[in-house]
Amino acid sequence: MTPVPDVSVVVIVYNDAARLPAAVRSVLDQTLRNLEVIIVDDASTDGTPRVADELGAAHPDRVRVIHLPENSGGCSRPRNVGIDHARGTYIMFLDSDDTFDRHACKTLLGTAEETGAELVAGLTVREMVDTGKEVRWFPGLYQRSATYASIKDHPDQLQDMLSTNKLYRLDLLNRHKLRFPEGLLYEDILFIAHAYLVANRIAIVPHRIYNWRIERKKGNLSISNRRGDLRNISDRLEIHRRIDAVYREHGADDLKLRKDTRFLDHDLLMHIRDLPGQNDEYRQRFQSIVRDYLVDLDPRAYADSQKFKAIAGYLLREGNIAEALAAADYTPPKGQRPKLSTPLVERDGRVYWCDRHLDTEEGRRVLDVTDLGVHEQPLSKLEPANDLTAVEADGARLRLAGAMINPIGRIRPDAGLKCELEFYDRRRPRRSVRVEARATHLGDRIGWEAEFEPRRSLRPLGYVDRVWDVRVHLTVGGEKITTRLGTHDVAHGGVAVPLRPRLSRLASDHLESYVTERSELAFQLVERGRPARATRAVTQWLTGTSVGRRVWSGIAGAERMALKAAGHRRTKVFVYGALLRRLPIRKRSVVFESDLGRGYAGNPKYIHEELRRSGAPYKAIWSYSGSTRGFPKGTKLVKRDSWAYYRALARAEFWVDDEGGFPAELAKRPRTTYVQTWHGSAFKHLGLDRPDVKAASRGEQRRVVGEADRFDHILVRSEHDVSALTSAFNLRAEPLRGGYPRNDALVTGGDPKELASLRRELKLEDDRRVVLYAPTYREGPNGKPAARFEMPFDLERFAREFGDTHVLLLRPHPQTAIVLPPELRHAVRNVGSPYDITSLMLISDALITDYSPVMFDFALLGRPMVFYTPDLDDHVQKGRGSYLNLAERAPGPVIRDEDALFDVLRDLDGVTERYASELGEFVQRFGEYDSGTAAKSVVERLFTTGRTR
Numbered sequence: 001m002t003p004v005p006d007v008s009v010v011v012i013v014y015n016d017a018a019r020l021p022a023a024v025r026s027v028l029d030q031t032l033r034n035l036e037v038i039i040v041d042d043a044s045t046d047g048t049p050r051v052a053d054e055l056g057a058a059h060p061d062r063v064r065v066i067h068l069p070e071n072s073g074g075c076s077r078p079r080n081v082g083i084d085h086a087r088g089t090y091i092m093f094l095d096s097d098d099t100f101d102r103h104a105c106k107t108l109l110g111t112a113e114e115t116g117a118e119l120v121a122g123l124t125v126r127e128m129v130d131t132g133k134e135v136r137w138f139p140g141l142y143q144r145s146a147t148y149a150s151i152k153d154h155p156d157q158l159q160d161m162l163s164t165n166k167l168y169r170l171d172l173l174n175r176h177k178l179r180f181p182e183g184l185l186y187e188d189i190l191f192i193a194h195a196y197l198v199a200n201r202i203a204i205v206p207h208r209i210y211n212w213r214i215e216r217k218k219g220n221l222s223i224s225n226r227r228g229d230l231r232n233i234s235d236r237l238e239i240h241r242r243i244d245a246v247y248r249e250h251g252a253d254d255l256k257l258r259k260d261t262r263f264l265d266h267d268l269l270m271h272i273r274d275l276p277g278q279n280d281e282y283r284q285r286f287q288s289i290v291r292d293y294l295v296d297l298d299p300r301a302y303a304d305s306q307k308f309k310a311i312a313g314y315l316l317r318e319g320n321i322a323e324a325l326a327a328a329d330y331t332p333p334k335g336q337r338p339k340l341s342t343p344l345v346e347r348d349g350r351v352y353w354c355d356r357h358l359d360t361e362e363g364r365r366v367l368d369v370t371d372l373g374v375h376e377q378p379l380s381k382l383e384p385a386n387d388l389t390a391v392e393a394d395g396a397r398l399r400l401a402g403a404m405i406n407p408i409g410r411i412r413p414d415a416g417l418k419c420e421l422e423f424y425d426r427r428r429p430r431r432s433v434r435v436e437a438r439a440t441h442l443g444d445r446i447g448w449e450a451e452f453e454p455r456r457s458l459r460p461l462g463y464v465d466r467v468w469d470v471r472v473h474l475t476v477g478g479e480k481i482t483t484r485l486g487t488h489d490v491a492h493g494g495v496a497v498p499l500r501p502r503l504s505r506l507a508s509d510h511l512e513s514y515v516t517e518r519s520e521l522a523f524q525l526v527e528r529g530r531p532a533r534a535t536r537a538v539t540q541w542l543t544g545t546s547v548g549r550r551v552w553s554g555i556a557g558a559e560r561m562a563l564k565a566a567g568h569r570r571t572k573v574f575v576y577g578a579l580l581r582r583l584p585i586r587k588r589s590v591v592f593e594s595d596l597g598r599g600y601a602g603n604p605k606y607i608h609e610e611l612r613r614s615g616a617p618y619k620a621i622w623s624y625s626g627s628t629r630g631f632p633k634g635t636k637l638v639k640r641d642s643w644a645y646y647r648a649l650a651r652a653e654f655w656v657d658d659e660g661g662f663p664a665e666l667a668k669r670p671r672t673t674y675v676q677t678w679h680g681s682a683f684k685h686l687g688l689d690r691p692d693v694k695a696a697s698r699g700e701q702r703r704v705v706g707e708a709d710r711f712d713h714i715l716v717r718s719e720h721d722v723s724a725l726t727s728a729f730n731l732r733a734e735p736l737r738g739g740y741p742r743n744d745a746l747v748t749g750g751d752p753k754e755l756a757s758l759r760r761e762l763k764l765e766d767d768r769r770v771v772l773y774a775p776t777y778r779e780g781p782n783g784k785p786a787a788r789f790e791m792p793f794d795l796e797r798f799a800r801e802f803g804d805t806h807v808l809l810l811r812p813h814p815q816t817a818i819v820l821p822p823e824l825r826h827a828v829r830n831v832g833s834p835y836d837i838t839s840l841m842l843i844s845d846a847l848i849t850d851y852s853p854v855m856f857d858f859a860l861l862g863r864p865m866v867f868y869t870p871d872l873d874d875h876v877q878k879g880r881g882s883y884l885n886l887a888e889r890a891p892g893p894v895i896r897d898e899d900a901l902f903d904v905l906r907d908l909d910g911v912t913e914r915y916a917s918e919l920g921e922f923v924q925r926f927g928e929y930d931s932g933t934a935a936k937s938v939v940e941r942l943f944t945t946g947r948t949r
Contacts, residue, residue: 006089007035007105007167010082012075013096017047024055026099026211028062032106037063038085040078043071076180076187079163083173091170093163097213104209108167111203115147118169119199122209124162129215137162137212146204151196155258157204158196163188165210172199181242185235193243193259197250230285233271237293240267244296260301264313272312272328275321276519283321291317302366306331311353314366323354329385339484341385343444344375344407349823351375351408373819375408376830379479380627382407386472386483388521389447391513393495396453398511400437400521403445404474404483411476413441418475419448423458423523426467433458439474448472454511455500462507466525478629485521496526506535572646573665580650585671588618590943591648593657595679595814597625597640599834600632602658603677603715606741610935616944621648630834654942660707668710675942676711676733677741680853681926682721685881687728705730713942715740717856718928724883738937739930742838746860747932750842758839762829764807771905772844774811774837776852789816792870793898795828801902803827809840813852846908848901851886856926859919864911865892868901891915891922 009027013020020039027037037059039052049067056065066081079093090109094100108120124137136142138160148154163180172178176198180187196202240263247256268290275283294317302310312327326341345355351370357363369375374382384405392399400421411417419439424432435457437450460468474481496512508525509532516522527533565571590611594602600622608620622631625640638644641663649655652672655662658679668674687693687704711733716722717740725731745751759765778789789812798808809831812818820830831840837854841847847858847865858865867890887894892915895901904911 003034004089005034005036005087006032006109008082008086008088008091008170009035009037009094009100009105010079010086010091011037011039011094011096012042012078012082013039013044013048013052014042014071014078015044015046015048016096017044017051020048020051020096021055023094023096023099024063026102027094027105028059029102030100030105031103032109035062035105036086036088038082039063039065040082041065041067042078043068072182074182074185074187076182076184079187080179080182083170083179086170088170090167091173092167094210095164097215098164099211099213101208101211103207105167107205107207108209111145111205112167112169115201115203117147117199117201117203118172119195119201120167120203120205121157121160122165122205122207124160124165124210124212125208126212126214129213137165142204142206144204144206148202148204149200151199151202152252152255154202154204155255157202158193158255158258159262161189161192162210162212163191164212166192166195168195181239184238185232186239189236190239190242190246194246197246197252197255230282230289233286234289236267236271237289240293257298257300257304260298261304263297264301264305265309268313268316269309269328269331272316272324275325287316287319287321291319299362302362307369307372310366311369314363315354315357318357318363320354320356323356326385327353337383339383339385340374340405340407342407343405343409344369346375346408346822349825350821370821371819373817375410375822376817376819378627378629378833379410379476379481380629382481383483384481385486387486390449391495391521393497396455396498397451398454398495398497399449399451400470400485401447401449402472402485403442403447404472404481406441406444406446409444411441411446415476417441417446419450420473421450422471422473423454423468424471425460425465426469426522427465429469431465434473437472446474448474453497455498458499458511460499460501460508460525462501462503462525466508468511468523470521470523478631479627487515487519487521496528499525501525505529506531508532569641569663572641572643573663576646576650576666580647581667581669583647583651585653585669586619586651587653588616589621589648589652590618590654590656591621591623591638591652593623593640593655593659593661596659596661597623598814599624599627600630601834601836602679603741604656604658605836606744606935607656607675607677607938610741610939611943614939614944616939618943621652623648627834660711662710664703664707673712673942674710674733675938676708676714678715678721678725681717681856682724682728682883683851683853683856685728685883686724688730689724689728689881689883691881708733715934715938717743717930718926720883720926736938736941737929738941739927739932739934740857741935741938743857743860743927743930744932744934744936745838745842746857747930750839755839755843758835759843762809762831762843764843768804769806769845769908770809770843771806771846771848772809772811772831772840772858773848774852774854775813775850777813777815789813789818791818792868793901795820795824797898798902799824799827802905806905809844811835811837811840846905846911851882855891859891859923860927860930862919862923864908864915865890865919866901866904866911867892867894869894870896870898872896889918889922891919 011023011027024037024039027035039055041049041052052065056063064085066085068078068081072078083091090112092105104122108122111117112120123139123142126135126137141157141160151157172195178191178194180191240259243259244256247253275286294313302314308327308331312324315324315327323342329339329341332338342354345352347358350368351374352358352364353367353369357367384407386402386404388400388402390399390401417439419437421435421437422432435450435452437448439446439448470485472483472485494513496510499509499511501507508527510526510528511523512526513521513523592604592608594600594604611618611620619636621636621638623640623645624631624637628637631637638648649662649666655668655672655674656677658677660676688701693701693704708729708731713736714725714731714733716725716735716737722735764770775789803826808828810818810820810828811831814833818830818832820828841858841861846863847854848868849855849865850867850869855865867886872887892911893904895904
């Protein structure tokens with residue numbers, strides 16, 4: 001009698017003779033020997049039937065072959081036939097183009113027998129055959145072994161809806177008549193949803209089980225990957241309806257909600273992203289098919305789904321295809337920037353995605369994007385949609401015109417505009433040519449137009465740079481907006497203008513426009529004349545030979561490696577040490593940097609301004625890492641970590657920064673003077689005094705001290721700072737006991753005209769008291785800076801209770817952001833970057849802070865300070881420790897709850913009186929050297945009369 005196999009593996013195949021043997025071999029070579037293979041051939045028309053029979057003949061005791069009489073058009077029928085013929089205790093499924101890991105069957109079977117699970121799932125790895133890259137499928141689900149009595153105990157597992165990385169007890173399938181739905185795509189989803197729900201026990205193993213092999217270049221996409229086919233979406237929806245029926249039958253409403261949410265977050269979005277390439281008729285038919293399903297979606301799914309994906313689904317349900325596509329643009333595939341394709345709209349102090357559907361509570365709730373802060377994003381971080389309105393050729397001249405979204409009128413009609421078009425080599429984006437364009441205000445759009453002769457400005461080589469992309473740079477008040485060019489608003493069949501490559505017109509002779517797969521404008525070199533066409537034919541023939549392909553591939557590969565190496569930081573550091581630091585020092589050159597290049601601020605800013613006032617002939621070079629907004633005109637700027645940055649540091653006579661942020665790998669030259677201005681008095685433990693650094697390796701401790709060893713001078717404002725910095729860094733730099741240049745204005749009162757201008761800009765010209773809230777740096781759960789600062793008190797309550805008497809200025813830490821709804825603008829202002837913190841302190845009547853060093857600066861004004869510290873206990877216990885016991889030494893009330901905070905704000909005059917003595921002692925201890933002349937003393941000491949080098 002034939003023994004019962006432990007596992008039956010059903011291998012389905014259609015016209016895949018080449019890959020079938022590898023799939024079957026991956027089963028026969030399993031470390032589990034007692035198994036059978038059932039090959040189900042879905043009426044193949046190539047050599048597959050013969051190959052399958054040969055495999056069966058070679059392994060008659062382990063391989064059975066079943067030939068279906070006619071093709072079923074999908075995976076369901078072959079798998080169901082396999083189930084009906086299976087003899088094993090358990091069953092698995094394998095596609096002919098994939099493979100099992102060698103221990104897959106044994107691992108899953110052992111777990112099933114050990115746990116009693118009727119369904120066991122393991123890790124799938126997507127193998128990109130063309131690139132060799134491997135991607136784990138939902139790796140978070142397979143980090144550790146686990147067993148669940150029901151899928152309801154672990155509903156996250158519903159994210160993995162593949163049927164092929166799982167082992168099923170055959171009795172489970174037969175007992176519940178579980179089969180794959182025939183005649184429909186996405187058969188896995190329904191089968192797995194049902195299996196998960198009826199399985200008595202489910203086990204998870206953290207091991208590789210299934211190798212899902214993907215060959216992008218083969219050109220024969222699987223049926224379910226052809227999303228442009230309307231059958232695709234209609235079948236998907238039918239599968240979801242059947243799953244809904246299964247969930248209703250088993251009373252699993254909570255699982256239906258999760259499924260509906262995933263449908264919005266994943267399934268629907270995939271199909272929406274295909275709509276830009278379809279015509280209007282297709283889009284209307286698509287919307288009609290989808291709407292019927294969206295109407296029956298659990299309304300809670302729109303709240304649980306990711307915001308912009310919920311918006312896309314809701315708008316599609318309401319028939320607003322254009323705005324749904326815009327929402328999909330703002331949730332692009334990984335590696336692409338979000339594109340803002342709608343101007344947004346403000347109603348009653350809230351910001352909405354569009355101006356339609358706001359007459360219902362559901363519409364307002366779904367479309368409200370206020371809390372996401374899109375309306376407050378710096379313009380330089382947005383990519384507004386920028387669509388072509390014209391692309392025309394007139395002889396040798398090319399005319400391009402377009403219109404860019406102006407979200408909520410962020411770009412005011414009186415704003416100065418500068419616009420350029422940039423043509424750049426797709427293979428080497430740094431090779432580019434810029435063309436001036438004219439920009440005009442068009443309400444909720446910014447129109448632009450450029451007309452030029454490409455042959456006069458664009459000189460490609462001709463063979464290796466055949467494709468040129470286009471982007472538009474719009475500069476508004478120092479902020480630069482960079483956008484790609486969409487082609488949705490213009491019928492575009494391609495225009496061509498003459499061109500003259502450097503390798504002569506034999507390489508190519510025209511530049512022709514075309515539309516990319518992402519519906520964006522690009523240009524390519526083409527051959528119109530007979531000489532160029534003949535040359536092109538020869539090069540195509542050469543690259544069509546095996547030798548030609550290898551030569552060309554080698555050249556291209558070497559070029560890519562060279563370009564990648566040239567841009568790597570390690571390369572720049574090496575060249576800095578080996579070559580750049582051997583160049584002559586540029587006398588009287590100073591590289592300034594503040595907050596790792598984030599802006600023109602801090603002590604370096606005030607030293608720079610005093611240096612300019614002194615008339616000393618120094619050349620200032622500032623580093624920047626993001627926007628160039630706020631830097632003074634005429635100042636040389638270098639982008640942080642660029643080649644120009646390393647070259648400037650190598651040749652500078654002075655380095656001046658406030659963060660210790662110049663790359664730690666760079667050895668300072670002996671003839672370069674490093675002035676470390678620091679950025680705040682020592683409150684939290686620094687350097688070697690930090691608990692984590694004390695517990696670190698000797699190497700890490702040497703690194704911390706080594707960075708500070710480069711300092712020649714360090715600015716201090718008290719002996720407290722001298723003591724703390726010496727302890728933290730074994731400081732050898734000379735302390736300059738003159739205070740902080742940025743605090744000079746706090747002592748002298750600042751420039752009245754500048755402060756009056758700032759008050760007008762922030763609309764602070766009434767008699768309300770101005771309160772500055774400046775909290776400290778906060779880490780997120782991953783140890784990195786928290787991207788969004790969560791307010792510890794209710795801003796709406798503040799606006800209600802204090803809006804008539806106070807204005808709150810919110811100053812988040814530079815590494816975090818805060819979002820304010822427009823409805824609070826009468827009482828609250830967001831004064832993050834690029835506003836200068838010193839100027840903000842000068843126009844403020846009081847300060848609310850927690851543990852921020854801003855307390856030491858603001859104290860110089862003699863104005864009331866309030867310390868709002870609801871997390872004080874947690875901060876003291878889990879933080880890095882501090883040099884000051886705030887609860888005992890604070891020069892103002894330390895508040896733990898919101899009611900007490902608001903009570904104190906009603907009595908700021910009383911705070912001034914009660915804490916006058918403590919405030920005086922605080923200033924004497926922590927600001928003893930701040931006398932109002934720090935910038936002048938630094939410049940005189942180091943740059944003019946007191947130069948030591």
